[in-house]
Amino acid sequence: MIDCSSSEDKIKDAAKRVFILKGFSGCTSREIARESGMNVALVNYYFRSKDKLFQIIFQAVLEEFMLSMYSVFSSDASLKDKIRILIEREYDFISKNPEIPGFIINELSRENKESSEVVELLNKISASGVMKQAEAAQQIGEMRKIDIIGISLLVTSNCQYPFIAKSLLQKMHGLSDKDYFEYLETHKKNVTEMILTFLFPNPTVN
Amino acid sequence: MIDCSSSEDKIKDAAKRVFILKGFSGCTSREIARESGMNVALVNYYFRSKDKLFQIIFQAVLEEFMLSMYSVFSSDASLKDKIRILIEREYDFISKNPEIPGFIINELSRENKESSEVVELLNKISASGVMKQAEAAQQIGEMRKIDIIGISLLVTSNCQYPFIAKSLLQKMHGLSDKDYFEYLETHKKNVTEMILTFLFPNPTVN
DNA sequence: GTATGTTTTAAACAAGTGTTTAAATAAAGT
């Protein structure tokens, strides 16, 4: 298997892997260079500094992550289905990229860096009309009265935490990687039922 | 306000603050020395190395954190009350130490360090008889059939995540520290109700 | 007082950090 991508891309790919795994202050420029099979000087030749390279990676990862969550809102499914799908999507995405939530959260709190992506997501969501959908469902008593913050907190808590705290949970219960990820499939079902019956205690339709 | 504690304690206190805030690889020995008002050499005079100092701090923090969660299990309250109190306790403890869960999780996954405290907690919990309490409640159909991993995942997800992801959530919704922590008080009530009605769908007593 | 053991300091150490330089190589343009 030969990597025939450009040197710039090789560095970018390696940087993404290393940054996500160890964080900005947990790795060195030389480590990224080594991981990409390139020279240290090349990293700075293409990206000017470790910091600049990190910003590029971080913004890309953030956008990828946000987009995977957002796309569900623009569909025309029912509110209940949207949340059901949202949970499903988050679990799937994070299963494939288990370290990304922790990476984003850690680096976002490292320094108070502003990220347009973070703010823009909320605008996109409110523009999708899902808020009005929620208001309507709450009006007729189908849905519990709870704001968007509460809903997203419930979903993200139960979807992201099991992956963020993987190391802790694994050590506590002595589970292998395989066992742990298998268990999370069961947990996903629990979480889905718990959140949906909490948000929609009086199902009128569906 | 004069700090009249010993130099060793001053270093330990500063190290705890700095390590929790920035992580092991996010800070330097000189930063800890400066923060404690001491000399760099003194840090190594008392603790031999940055690594040794970190281990001491980490184990202490881990024990403090685990103990605050565990103590509820040894009471003679009903199972439902134990979980209710557990959520209350976790929220209270983490409100006062918001960075500790993230600190523990991050440092635990940094290297595969074994921590006896993590394993011991489970032994203490099973020794407290709460497992049998759960089995009994599940036998009579009062409690949903779910194992200890699932329960602790539900509780910790909904209690710890809101603090771990504070930076992300705050930026998304544009909340000040005060607003955010206020909101979490409301969220705690939601979480408590959600988890309890999920775990105990058919209340027989209480 | 001197002597002894402990605590504190400034200075130094080697290794590692991000970054830059200047020369070597390759590619493209004429």
Added chain:
DNA sequence: ACTTTATTTAAACACTTGTTTAAAACATAC
């Protein structure tokens, strides 16, 4: 062909890292 531009490299730069050294300051004994 030659010139110009872009890529790659080894080496160096200045600075920070964790750690150690050796001497100073302090305390407590005799």
